[in-house]
Amino acid sequence: MYNRLLLLPDLRELLDVSDVAGLAEFCEALHPAAVAEVLEGLEAAESWQVLSSCSPVRQAEIFSFIDLPDQLELVETVPREQFSRLIEEMAPDDRVDLLERLDPERVDNLLPMVAQAERRDIQRLLSFPEDSAGSIMTTEYASLPAETTVVEAIDLLRQQAPDRETIYYVYVIDEGRRLRGFISLRELILARPETRVDSIMERDVISVRVDDDQEEVAQRLARFDFIAIPVVDEQNQLVGIVTHDDAMDVAQEEADEDAYRSGAVVPLEDDYLSTPLVTLAWKRGGWLIVLLFAAVLTALALKSLKQDLDADALQWMALFIPLVLASGGNAGSQSATLIVRALAISQFGREESVRVLVRELVLAGFLGGGLAILSFLTAMWFVEATVPQAAVVGITVFLVVAMGTVTGAMLPLGFRRMGLDPALMSNPLIAAVVDVVGVVIYYNVARIVVAGG
Numbered sequence: 453m454y455n456r457l458l459l460l461p462d463l464r465e466l467l468d469v470s471d472v473a474g475l476a477e478f479c480e481a482l483h484p485a486a487v488a489e490v491l492e493g494l495e496a497a498e499s500w501q502v503l504s505s506c507s508p509v510r511q512a513e514i515f516s517f518i519d520l521p522d523q524l525e526l527v528e529t530v531p532r533e534q535f536s537r538l539i540e541e542m543a544p545d546d547r548v549d550l551l552e553r554l555d556p557e558r559v560d561n562l563l564p565m566v567a568q569a570e571r572r573d574i575q576r577l578l579s580f581p582e583d584s585a586g587s588i589m590t591t592e593y594a595s596l597p598a599e600t601t602v603v604e605a606i607d608l609l610r611q612q613a614p615d616r617e618t619i620y621y622v623y624v625i626d627e628g629r630r631l632r633g634f635i636s637l638r639e640l641i642l643a644r645p646e647t648r649v650d651s652i653m654e655r656d657v658i659s660v661r662v663d664d665d666q667e668e669v670a671q672r673l674a675r676f677d678f679i680a681i682p683v684v685d686e687q688n689q690l691v692g693i694v695t696h697d698d699a700m701d702v703a704q705e706e707a708d709e710d711a712y713r714s715g716a717v718v719p720l721e722d723d724y725l726s727t728p729l730v731t732l733a734w735k736r737g738g739w740l741i742v743l744l745f746a747a748v749l750t751a752l753a754l755k756s757l758k759q760d761l762d763a764d765a766l767q768w769m770a771l772f773i774p775l776v777l778a779s780g781g782n783a784g785s786q787s788a789t790l791i792v793r794a795l796a797i798s799q800f801g802r803e804e805s806v807r808v809l810v811r812e813l814v815l816a817g818f819l820g821g822g823l824a825i826l827s828f829l830t831a832m833w834f835v836e837a838t839v840p841q842a843a844v845v846g847i848t849v850f851l852v853v854a855m856g857t858v859t860g861a862m863l864p865l866g867f868r869r870m871g872l873d874p875a876l877m878s879n880p881l882i883a884a885v886v887d888v889v890g891v892v893i894y895y896n897v898a899r900i901v902v903a904g905g
Contacts, residue, residue: 460493467498475505479514488517496522496529504534512541521726523550536565539574543617545590545698548577585669586662588702589683589692594619596649598632603645609637621680623690624653631657631682631690659684662691667706670699710792713875749888769898771835772827772845773891779823780852780890781883787812787860788882792874795864805865812861816854824850844901848894855893856886 466474479487479502491499491514503511515523515538527535527550539547539562551559551574563571573591580586594616596605605622613619622640624633633653643652659682660669673681673696680693709719718735720727791808794800800808828846831837837845860882864874 459490463490463494463502464498467494467501472505475502478502479506479510484510484513485517487514491518492522496526499526500529508537508541511538512543516543516546519722519726520549520553521722524553527554532562532565536562540567540570543590544573544577544592544692545588548574548587551578552582580662583666584662585660585664585666585683585694586692588666588669588698589662589694590617590698591692592617593680593682593690593693594622595625595690596622596635598624598626598648598650598653600649601645602640602643602647602649602652605640605649609640617693617695618680621678621693623657623682623693624649625690628687629689631659631684631688633657634682657682660694661685666702669694670702670706673699674703709873710875713873749884768835768837768841769844769894772831772848773894775827775830776845776848776852776894777887777890779827779849780856780886782856783816783819783853784856784860784882784886785879787815787857788864788879791861791864795868795874800865800868805869808861808865809858812858813854816857819857820850820853823853840902844894844898847901848890848897851893851897852886852890855889856882859886859889 463475463478466478482490487502491502494502503514506514515526518526530538539551542550563574566574577586577589577591592615594609594612596608600608609619609622620637622635622637623631624635626632632650633655634657635649635653639652640649658672658676658678660672662683662685669681673694678696680695682690683692683694685691712719718738720731720735824846827849828842831842831845832839863882863885867874
């Protein structure tokens with residue numbers, strides 16, 4: 453076990469005396485993730501001085517564990533020739549993530565210095581749409597011809613292993629690189645040496661298309677509990693694989709986006725502390741303006757309805773406006789949170805949408821009824837409202853909670869049906885919608901029950 457704070461002074465001492473051998477030993481002795489964590493305490497130029505002391509392979513291993521914002525800052529200090537060598541050693545998906553964030557002109561100047569094979573791979577991966585399977589896949593997969601025998605296959609895998617991200621799943625392809633099947637390393641080891649691979653491989657291959665959404669790819673990988681899943685093009689040619697660690701990154705990224713949107717914040721590309729204040733203000737301010745206008749609609753609704761009620765009615769009704777609106781907004785936010793989360797881990801068809809509607813209607817009855825009774829008793833005991841006034845509060849709470857529950861569940865489903873992200877229907881926006889409708893319901897119930905219609 454290591455302590456970053458204890459190692460940092462020793463590392464600074466090595467830097468002060470320019471002990472290249474000591475820096476190289478430091479990089480080799482610790483796990484790459486541990487080295488990356490210690491480098492967080494250094495300036496970018498110092499971090500590169502440490503990395504430049506070790507081999508390009510070790511540089512790439514350590515660099516992959518550095519957060520992307522810090523990577524971007526670090527590469528600004530790296531000479532172009534050395535950066536090109538680092539790019540060549542990085543995993544295909546990791547280097548594409550980095551290059552996508554760099555200035556296009558700098559990428560164009562860098563690519564001619566990269567080896568031709570890696571350059572073609574980079575250009576191909578960069579051509580895939582953002583957030584697609586192609587944008588997160590790696591081309592470092594193990595493959596075998598269908599007619600290979602087991603003993604030949606093991607020899608081929610021994611040759612491929614140093615340059616492959618994983619060899620536990622081996623994909624069987626034909627001469628046109630079309631995916632024929634797959635076999636696990638365990639099955640190869642246990643099979644007879646003279647057996648042909650195509651006689652023992654799994655032919656029913658679960659794969660994804662190169663243009664499939666990355667969230668769907670991550671869901672499928674999790675559903676089948678695979679280590680990796682093959683990516684094919686429209687001709688069923690194998691073009692790459694998405695590994696479980698990349699799927700975990702996607703799942704975390706999507707969960708972060710949903711969390712941001714549920715709080716009415718445009719998702720951040722980097723972590724909170726790495727995001728400039730101007731960017732934070734922009735990403736938060738847009739939603740706040742939308743919610744401000746929603747609040748204005750609530751005020752306009754109040755203004756248009758108050759003329760139908762006398763001053764006494766307005767006085768006691770004003771006491772319960774926070775209670776009524778909060779009940780509906782909270783119920784809607786709960787439903788929206790549950791449905792957005794459910795949509796994030798599974799697909800809902802028409803049948804599932806109907807089931808959601810039925811379940812939320814039943815829940816609306818239970819929740820609305822319970823809260824209505826509590827609201828009625830609260831109005832009677834604590835505010836000393838009359839029975840008709842307390843009845844207005846109870847009936848309104850029932851209707852608003854029911855409306856909020858159903859609305860909070862169905863709006864995300866509606867967004868999904870329109871091809872939009874359900875998480876765009878944030879909790880504050882749900883609450884704002886319920887507020888406007890809740891005011892109308894409240895005043896109409898009061899007019900019917902208290903004012904006599």
